[in-house]
Amino acid sequence: MRPVGSKYLLEEPLGRGATGTVWRARQRETAGAEAAVPGQPGETVAIKVLKEELANDADIVMRFLRERSVLLRLTHPNIVRVRDLVVEGDLLALVMDLVEGPDLHRYLRENGPFSPVGAALLTAQIADALAASHADGVVHRDLKPANVLLKQNSGQMHPMLTDFGIARLADSPGLTRTHEFVGTPAYVAPESAEGRPQTSAVDIYGAGILMYELVTGRPPFGGGSALEVLHQHLSAEPRRPSTVPDPLWTVIERCLRKNPDERPSAENLGRALRVVAEGIGVHANSAQIAAAESVGALLAPDPMPAAVPGSADPTQVLPHGAGASYDPNAATSYLPHTGGPGPVGAADPTAVLPNTGAADPTAVMPPMPQGQPGQPGQPGQQPEQPHPWQNQLRAARDRNEQTQVQQYVNPDDDPLRRRPQRQVARPQQRPQQQRPQQAYGYPQQQQPQQYAPPQHQQPQRYAPPQQPQQPAHEPREPRQPRQRSANPMKIPGLGCLKGCLFTIIILFVAGWLVWELSPLQEWIGTTKSYWQQLSDMFNTVTGWIGKLGDLVGNKGGSGGN
């Protein structure tokens, strides 16, 4: 067990994400006044130990300390409470309430999609958490099922949003240097992917993707390289699944608008989803059905969305200027010529994804338009500075490569460097199919499905989704030489055959020893040699087999007659 500060002891890893490792830990002594929750000795907590690049970057440590009050004051029934922040040598850690239960990503994988009513009610609670944080000026920026923990609450599942502020910490010059991708391609809002100014509307986009995934089992845009997925966020329309009723689709589609100004506020989203859940349930009355059908009117945008600090930084190359309203067509001018005769826009996939392939994002990136302040190519304006797209996409590629390479890396001795595996109790397996649907096509389900409690005490090891592990510059241990197989051709049964032969030889030798060295010959009254005796026995047995064969043949013949 490794101490963290003087107050906490790490016990076992729960899982690892892009920004660090989460541990189950125990409180050693009551924390000081600087902690939001002092805690009691012996209490169990969860501690996210941020990865080393974050902890080694002085800017981030400063930001971490500056934002501690924001992180510590975020309290809401649907937000995982941050109890304390620890800065100790090269270690940065967030102490949180421990949530016993799976995360939504894992739950979806094991149980399949939710019913539309269940999805609406669960997302409504997430929207409540977002509304509270947006009112406090905090934007999550990395909303995805893996960041929603499902707490067991008197038999019901209670979604709790975690990782607030982490994306903001990670989005630092330090990480830009190491080309770390901040965000997850499948959940990134178009404006984030483009490096435009971001507001709380990015979380609403994330909520739209999450809802889509809850009812279908997968996010609307995926299946290709990171570049292709980002491109789809910019220009593709989500395909409507046939199982989603009209009112719920109205809400999802509004959340997924490319223009952030057209997305609803978090508060309106929560309200609208509850109206939808009532109106599409089996017990809905005509007034509730009518209210759900006109849900579009409830989805007013936020007149004063919370801004993401730094996202309008002029060094981030924002061709439309900080604070300018988003024009969906403007993406065309943002993805300029690749040398072809006409203008190349976001709607033209061949222009954005030329034949060089997504494996080389720097080659895919078209040249920046000339003459815009702060952009590469302009004399005297940091000509070497890469475009945000280039950084993000190269980072996404690096991240994939890293994941593949690090499958071979052996863990170090320090538990903080060891690759952890999430250990959670396995839920009761359920068939991977959507729940039966009733009137209006959807069951009345006032709460999302219950999480089946573990059936046994033995925890099941859970390998978290592949994420980047240690920084690329860390020395890797040499790979163990591959064990040469004694059966290189992999002939089935060869091992068994060898075993049998070996056994026969042993029996033969043992028999000979007994024959020669024991008084066995005298007892059975023979002077034959061992070999002679064996061949007599063999002849006798083959004689019996021959007679048996004749007998069977005769019987068969007489039966046929």
Ligand SMILES: Nc1ncnc2c1ncn2[C@@H]1O[C@H](COP(=O)(O)OP(=O)(O)OP(=O)(O)O)[C@@H](O)[C@H]1O
């Ligand atoms: N407070 C908590 N209590 C219990 N388990 C937690 C807690 N916070 C996170 N976990 C678990 O720890 C694991 C890693 O969490 P983390 O937030 O680092 O990963 P992630 O969300 O997949 O990655 P990312 O850093 O990219 O957001 C997840 O499986 C999550 O379920």
